[in-house]
Amino acid sequence: MEEFQRTVRLLYTGRSKQARRFRYGLIAFDAMSIVYFIATAALPVSPLTTGLNTVLGILILLDFSARLWISENRGRELRRIYTLADAIVVASLLLAPLFSENLAFLRILRGLRLIHSYHLLRDLRRESLFFRQHEDAVLAAVNLIVFIFVTTSLVFVLAFDAHDGLAGYIDALYFTVATLTTTGFGDITLASPGGKLLSVFIMVVGVALFVQLARAIFQPSKIKYKCPECGLNRHDPDAIHCKHCGESLKIETTGSDGA
Template sequence: MEALHRTVRLLYTGQSQRARRFRYGLIVFDAVTIVYFIATAALPTTPVMTALNTGLGLLILLDLVARLWISENLRRELTRIYTLADLVVVLSLLLAPLITENFAFLRVLRGLRLIHAYSVLRDLRRESLFFRRHEDAILAAVNLFVFIFVITSFVFVLAFDEEGGVAGYVDALYFTVATLTTTGFGDITMTTTGGKLLSVFIMVVGVALFVQLARAIFQPSKIKHKCSECGLNRHEPDAVHCKHCGELLNIETEGDIGT
């Protein structure tokens, strides 16, 4: 058992070529499942889809158990938002065959798989120099992407599920984007008190996320690298010395410092 534990830990945290390939495979799997849950959010449940969802649930559960098993701080790992989201998603997938009603609610829970994108970002930060160089812009874009599709799932269930199907989901996405951009076409509106409060929430948070994304794109890009002397963790990609304390830096590069 100790040998198996060491093997799993090295796959998730090691620097060998095998470990890196394994982690890239996990990144691809996470991305595919996120796209799958978005694409199937409005589709009717079929036996094939139920079987596929169960299989995905088991794979996600296996990954989750492995991460918890090798964690040095189990309590902290259990309180991470993407760990909690994965637990909810696994339950929604594995319990779905036993539930005959309220599949719309389960679609919302599966939408929480989007939150696992933040775990993917953590892995990319470790694996990709390109990501570390453009981390702020990528993170801001992911924040906006996750917000849009999680909220779309809730709007779809609350206001458009009676229509069902892809058309209803597109209406929910259309309403969400029109609201968070404050475009306000008015052709699709919320009439209930709860719906109006949800619209206010979408507008306030959506505008903040758009501003964050614009600022990350247009402000000078910096790379994340903690100075060993003063702790400053944002520097120019081609910095040699820390601009705060003058300490010599050793920022990993690929030889391209831009212009």
């Protein structure tokens, strides 16, 4: 059993080509599951979707359990944002038949797993020059997109009937984006006290995430690398010395030609 645990740990944390392929395979699965959750958010519950949701819930639970099993600090692992998101997603998938409410909006949280994984971030920083130069913008964009679709699904569940289908979901997306950007056309509104509070939440949190994305896009590109001497963790892409203390830096790079 210890040998099997070591093998699993190497797949999740190792630097071999096999381990990287395994992790990228997981990310491909995450991406496909997110597309599925978004595509089915507006569809009525059927035996087929219930069965697919159960299978996805079991697969995500296996991944969730494996990461906890190999973790050296399970308490810290449980506090990670994508771990909490996975726990919520698994519960929404496996326990949905027990509830009359539509829990589809919770499943979009799976999007946080796409990028907020330490080992995925490490792989991308090492292998992608574009990601190293634009990491903050990529993370901010993922946060904003996840927020938009979670909120859209929540608005759809609260303000539209299940039989509204795709048209209703598009209206929910339209309302979310119009509220987030504070455009406020007023053609679609949530008139109840709860709806008004949700609108306020979308405006406050959405604008903050949008500003974070804009700042990440327009600020000078920096690479995350912690200086071993002073701890400064932002440096120019071609830096060989820390601007704060002068310590030599060994920022991983593929070279100027990307080879």
